[in-house]
Amino acid sequence: MIQLTVNGVEHSLDVEADTPLLWVVRDYLNLKGSKFGCGAGLCGACTMHLNGEPIRTCITPISTVAGQAITTIEGLGDQGSLSSVQQAWVELNVPQCGYCQSGQIMSATALLAKNAKPNDDDIDSAMSGNICRCGTYPRIKAAIHSVASSNATSNDDLFTNIMADQKPSVMEEK
Amino acid sequence: MTSLLNSPTKTSLNTSRRSFLKASALGSGGLMMTIAMPGCATLKNGGLSKIGNTERWDANAWLRIDSDNSIHFVLDRVEMGQNTYTGMATLVAEELEVDPESINVSFAAADSVYRNTVYGLQITGGSTSIVSSWEIVREAGAATRMMLIKAAANTWNISESDCIANKGVVINQAAGHPQNGQKISFGALAAIAATYSVPNDITLKDKADFKLIGKYNKRLDAVKKATGTAGYGIDTELPGMKYAVFSRAPRWDSELKSFDASKIENMPGIEQVFAVNKPSAIGVAIVAKSYWQAKKAQQLLSVEWGDSELTKVDNASIFAQYRKDMSQDSGKNVRSEGDIQAALSNAAQTVTTEYKMPFLAHATLEPQNCTAWATADGLEIWAPTQSPDMAQVAAAKASRYSLNDIKVNTTFIGGGFGRRINQDFVAEAAAIADHVQQPIKLIWSREEDTQRDWYRPSSLHKLTAAVDDSGNITGWNHQMAGSGVFDYFVGDAAPAQYPFMPKFMFGVLESAGKMGEGIIAPADGSIFEGANEIPYDFANINVDYKKSDSGILVGNWRSVGHSHTGFIVETFIEQLAQLPQVKAQKDAYQFRFDLLNKHPRAQAVLKKAAQEANWGTPLPGCTQGISIHKSFGTWVAQIADVEVDANASSDQQLKVKRVVCVVDCGQVVNPDTVVAQMEGGIIFALSAALYGDVTIKDGIAQQTNFHDYQLLRINQAPSIEVHIIESNEPPTGVGEPGVPPLAAAVANAVTAKTGQLFDSLPLKLG
Ligand code: FES
Ligand code: FES
Numbered sequence: 001m002i003q004l005t006v007n008g009v010e011h012s013l014d015v016e017a018d019t020p021l022l023w024v025v026r027d028y029l030n031l032k033g034s035k036f037g038c039g040a041g042l043c044g045a046c047t048m049h050l051n052g053e054p055i056r057t058c059i060t061p062i063s064t065v066a067g068q069a070i071t072t073i074e075g076l077g078d079q080g081s082l083s084s085v086q087q088a089w090v091e092l093n094v095p096q097c098g099y100c101q102s103g104q105i106m107s108a109t110a111l112l113a114k115n116a117k118p119n120d121d122d123i124d125s126a127m128s129g130n131i132c133r134c135g136t137y138p139r140i141k142a143a144i145h146s147v148a149s150s151n152a153t154s155n156d157d158l159f160t161n162i163m164a165d166q167k168p169s170v171m172e173e174k
Numbered sequence: 175m176t177s178l179l180n181s182p183t184k185t186s187l188n189t190s191r192r193s194f195l196k197a198s199a200l201g202s203g204g205l206m207m208t209i210a211m212p213g214c215a216t217l218k219n220g221g222l223s224k225i226g227n228t229e230r231w232d233a234n235a236w237l238r239i240d241s242d243n244s245i246h247f248v249l250d251r252v253e254m255g256q257n258t259y260t261g262m263a264t265l266v267a268e269e270l271e272v273d274p275e276s277i278n279v280s281f282a283a284a285d286s287v288y289r290n291t292v293y294g295l296q297i298t299g300g301s302t303s304i305v306s307s308w309e310i311v312r313e314a315g316a317a318t319r320m321m322l323i324k325a326a327a328n329t330w331n332i333s334e335s336d337c338i339a340n341k342g343v344v345i346n347q348a349a350g351h352p353q354n355g356q357k358i359s360f361g362a363l364a365a366i367a368a369t370y371s372v373p374n375d376i377t378l379k380d381k382a383d384f385k386l387i388g389k390y391n392k393r394l395d396a397v398k399k400a401t402g403t404a405g406y407g408i409d410t411e412l413p414g415m416k417y418a419v420f421s422r423a424p425r426w427d428s429e430l431k432s433f434d435a436s437k438i439e440n441m442p443g444i445e446q447v448f449a450v451n452k453p454s455a456i457g458v459a460i461v462a463k464s465y466w467q468a469k470k471a472q473q474l475l476s477v478e479w480g481d482s483e484l485t486k487v488d489n490a491s492i493f494a495q496y497r498k499d500m501s502q503d504s505g506k507n508v509r510s511e512g513d514i515q516a517a518l519s520n521a522a523q524t525v526t527t528e529y530k531m532p533f534l535a536h537a538t539l540e541p542q543n544c545t546a547w548a549t550a551d552g553l554e555i556w557a558p559t560q561s562p563d564m565a566q567v568a569a570a571k572a573s574r575y576s577l578n579d580i581k582v583n584t585t586f587i588g589g590g591f592g593r594r595i596n597q598d599f600v601a602e603a604a605a606i607a608d609h610v611q612q613p614i615k616l617i618w619s620r621e622e623d624t625q626r627d628w629y630r631p632s633s634l635h636k637l638t639a640a641v642d643d644s645g646n647i648t649g650w651n652h653q654m655a656g657s658g659v660f661d662y663f664v665g666d667a668a669p670a671q672y673p674f675m676p677k678f679m680f681g682v683l684e685s686a687g688k689m690g691e692g693i694i695a696p697a698d699g700s701i702f703e704g705a706n707e708i709p710y711d712f713a714n715i716n717v718d719y720k721k722s723d724s725g726i727l728v729g730n731w732r733s734v735g736h737s738h739t740g741f742i743v744e745t746f747i748e749q750l751a752q753l754p755q756v757k758a759q760k761d762a763y764q765f766r767f768d769l770l771n772k773h774p775r776a777q778a779v780l781k782k783a784a785q786e787a788n789w790g791t792p793l794p795g796c797t798q799g800i801s802i803h804k805s806f807g808t809w810v811a812q813i814a815d816v817e818v819d820a821n822a823s824s825d826q827q828l829k830v831k832r833v834v835c836v837v838d839c840g841q842v843v844n845p846d847t848v849v850a851q852m853e854g855g856i857i858f859a860l861s862a863a864l865y866g867d868v869t870i871k872d873g874i875a876q877q878t879n880f881h882d883y884q885l886l887r888i889n890q891a892p893s894i895e896v897h898i899i900e901s902n903e904p905p906t907g908v909g910e911p912g913v914p915p916l917a918a919a920v921a922n923a924v925t926a927k928t929g930q931l932f933d934s935l936p937l938k939l940g
Contacts, residue, residue, distance in 0.1 A: 019466045031402075032402070032409040040620065073401065076401075089396065099538075133539040135856065137891035
């Protein structure tokens with residue numbers, strides 16, 4: 001049995017130790033927002049937060065994250081209460097096919113949680129692990145700047161779905 | 175949802191103007207407008223089709239107003255990112271007088287309700303969606319509004335002209351009438367409206383009265399996609415579902431000889447390992463409780479494959495074959511004007527370049543996958559497919575089920591770009607599900623997706639221009655060779671056009687599809703389109719295409735033939751513009767502009783691009799390149815500002831800083847979608863221009879994942895400015911036309927800096 005906290009909810013799972021976190025979350029917990037793109041840490045479609053840090057979950061064996069706090073796209077916000085990043089994504093019509101966007105939003109959220117006013121270079125280095133085949137990069141950049149300029153980068157803005165005491169600890173240090 | 179729908183009735187109709195609309199009542203008190211939209215198929219029109227002397231009703235869209243005021247628009251297209259979803263809702267909403275957000279848009283499944291006996295193929299491709307539906311969808315909205323108004327007028331006993339429709343209600347505006355100012359909702363009127371016939375005199379709004387078209391900028395699926403709640407094919411979940419992986423031969427033409435599953439049979443979660451031997455699905459399936467279990471086992475499976483004719487095929491042999499075939503016979507003439515031979519022999523100078531275009535992978539971010547559930551009653555498919563009809567045929571061919579027993583559900587699609595017109599992933603899932611008689615989800619790995627793609631065909635081109643003493647271009651000769659993509663999907667396409675044919679006829683239909691090319695189907699222009707239509711005003715033009723099949727699987731890749739002809743034509747034009755006697759007279763912009771004298775829309779696009787990009791004044795450290803190409807009815811000009819850094823690592827030498835893009839796609843429905851599609855097309859094309867190259871060795875693609883098939887990342891993305899030409903012409907495509915001009919604009923900018931001429935892709939400093 002492996003213990004895991006996902007979006008503030010504890011789970012105890014009977015799954016082989018080398019199973020990547022991505023497939024555990026998608027197929028055992030049925031949270032389908034995180035995507036499979038490459039299986040090799042090259043595209044970022046599977047990005048989740050591990051204790052606030054963005055990680056590529058397609059290459060993260062579940063045994064290495066046992067007992068730790070995971071946040072997925074479902075943990076940020078939902079249709080009724082979008083997080084500030086999700087809101088900017090909608091306002092600027094960022095998604096095209098949309099397949100990469102959960103991963104993009106997770107990487108962008110992690111960036112903004114640490115750096116409330118990222119410049120273009122900060123964005124490039126934080127986001128270059130996330131491929132968008134549809135080419136939405138100009139809008140991703142614009143959306144991150146728009147969140148930064150609206151000052152909607154507090155914990156409450158970035159994570160509307162998780163109870164305050166369950167938000168990743170790195171956030172509290174800000 | 176389907177339970178609410180009556181099966182659209184099949185009635186013989188005359189060909190009157192309104193015959194593409196038909197109203198019917200729903201049992202639940204709603205109104206259903208059945209719509210036949212033409213041109214949704216690349217191979218055959220929907221709408222009225224004729225078999226013998228009988229015309230049949232072929233609906234392919236449905237507008238439904240339910241008594242609970244909900245409005246539904248169902249269409250036989252799929253959403254791949256090009257925002258068809260919103261475009262269609264906007265067209266309906268404009269005339270129906272409702273908010274686009276109040277319309278639930280969904281995609282038709284290829285099943286008995288939405289499918290008719292005679293039917294054009296359901297393909298979303300060719301940038302046709304808005305083009306083909308521009309008038310008809312609006313007319314459907316207008317007719318429905320008129321019928322609702324009539325229902326309200328009859329209820330209040332006032333004249334229709336005293337009623338207006340607004341935001342989903344009809345308002346009584348009859349002066350002095352006791353109910354003046356009162357409203358009745360569309361839902362309440364639907365049952366009455368459904369008793370009327372479709373009006374004959376539908377007038378569409380004037381452009382000046384548009385409230386939404388050309389103005390509405392929302393993207394209706396953005397919230398779902400920003401919250402991870404849009405359901406893609408790979409997200410399909412069924413009770414008791416198992417996961418499948420499928421080991422295919424490294425070369426597609428090999429037979430399966432034997433396999434040894436002894437190492438994996440007892441691995442945890444493994445349920446079945448078995449051979450699949452269908453013409454469209456050959457390999458070994460592993461079915462397991464979880465994807466990871468199946469995937470791990472796959473690495474330990476050993477399979478023996480038969481011989482392959484492709485073993486000796488590599489890039490060098492393929493281009494040698496193209497060259498040989500082209501030199502033996504020039505093939506089919508696809509454009510002939512004047513006398514090219516005379517022009518060449520009379521020329522003061524001739525200029526010749528041979529171009530080699532690479533194979534390209536689609537690399538949709540969602541890998542191919544398909545979920546299938548086979549039972550004694552039938553086979554149900556959930557697939558991210560661009561062509562539900564062809565998926566149905568592919569599933570029938572790979573299973574025991576007939577077309578009538580197969581239902582195809584479509585999903586959101588994580589990128590199509592033409593890849594999902596080929597239905598191999600559906601065939602495999604159908605065969606596997608048929609075997610296990612359980613729900614299964616087949617997922618391809620990225621490596622499988624890259625190595626078993628239907629690539630943009632490679633091709634060889636030889637261009638020769640005749641130039642006179644004063645630097646005028648007097649002749650243009652373009653010879654080319656390569657595979658045609660039509661041959662590679664006709665297998666599923668031909669039977670999909672004739673779903674009433676029994677399965678044993680499929681083979682005949684396939685060969686009829688091939689032999690009838692150009693007769694029952696459009697000629698396969700996948701190599702030469704964009705080359706035969708060059709817009710430049712030369713007195714003598716000749717374009718020939720020699721079909722030369724490499725044996726490597728090929729398919730439609732965003733903008734198809736234009737993806738390479740845009741580059742070839744616009745770099746060869748640049749080469750001519752750089753001739754000293756030409757350059758002495760005009761620059762590369764003016765050279766093109768003057769030669770486009772028969773195409774005022776092209777000239778306007780080019781001119782605006784030059785203005786907006788400050789042509790002649792590049793960004794600091796950059797040089798500029800210009801390019802223009804028409805595809806899918808749309809003109810696009812692009813100017814790239816590029817910084818060349820010969821000292822950087824080989825994949826970082828060309829830095830595209832900015833692309834200015836001007837597009838004329840006729841009347842715009844959703845301006846922000848046009849901008850987004852241009853941005854996306856430019857970045858898609860830039861990936862190909864800088865990195866795109868699938869190389870073949872021993873018959874096998876050498877690239878596997880994003881480390882060796884690189885895609886552009888955010889730090890390499892240029893800033894992009896898109897300008898749309900205001901137009902009253904009917905709308906034309908936007909999903910693909912942003913792609914073709916880009917590589918040439920970048921190449922031409924490098925030529926401006928270094929003088930290097932480019933005759934191949936990806937672009938490499940020489
Ligand atoms: S799926 Fe994990 S990085 Fe691509
Ligand atoms: S929106 Fe399609 S991959 Fe990014």
